[in-house]
Amino acid sequence: MTRPPRLSPDEIAAALHGLPRWSGDGDGLRRTVALPSFRDAVAAIVAIADVAEEMDHHPDVDLRWRTLHLGLVTHSAGGVTDLDLELARRIDALLPD
Numbered sequence: 001m002t003r004p005p006r007l008s009p010d011e012i013a014a015a016l017h018g019l020p021r022w023s024g025d026g027d028g029l030r031r032t033v034a035l036p037s038f039r040d041a042v043a044a045i046v047a048i049a050d051v052a053e054e055m056d057h058h059p060d061v062d063l064r065w066r067t068l069h070l071g072l073v074t075h076s077a078g079g080v081t082d083l084d085l086e087l088a089r090r091i092d093a094l095l096p097d
């Protein structure tokens, strides 16, 4: 499947202004969120999985009790692409602020 091109550091920094819950650089985008409970965090991962499968684009997921650490990078492009920005937006729509 064709993937969009890797974004430059400047393009990533500009895009992050519209994604205030995410940080990142050329290596990827990151967001940490604490859910009310471990079960809520697992449910959030399942909801994210549905989006990831639909997009065929998958986040790195690290769950510590009820704190979820998410990492987005387009492995095949070796950096951040528009797919990561789109997945970040869709993940934000599923998570509490």
Ligand SMILES: C[C@H](O)[C@H](O)[C@H]1CNC2=NC(N)=NC(=O)C2=N1
Residues within 6 Å of the ligand: 001, 056, 057, 058, 059, 072, 073, 074, 075, 076, 077
């Ligand atoms: C064959 C399939 O499209 C690829 O392996 C996809 C799946 N999900 C992916 N997810 C992410 N984050 N990066 C990829 O390069 C990627 N590649």
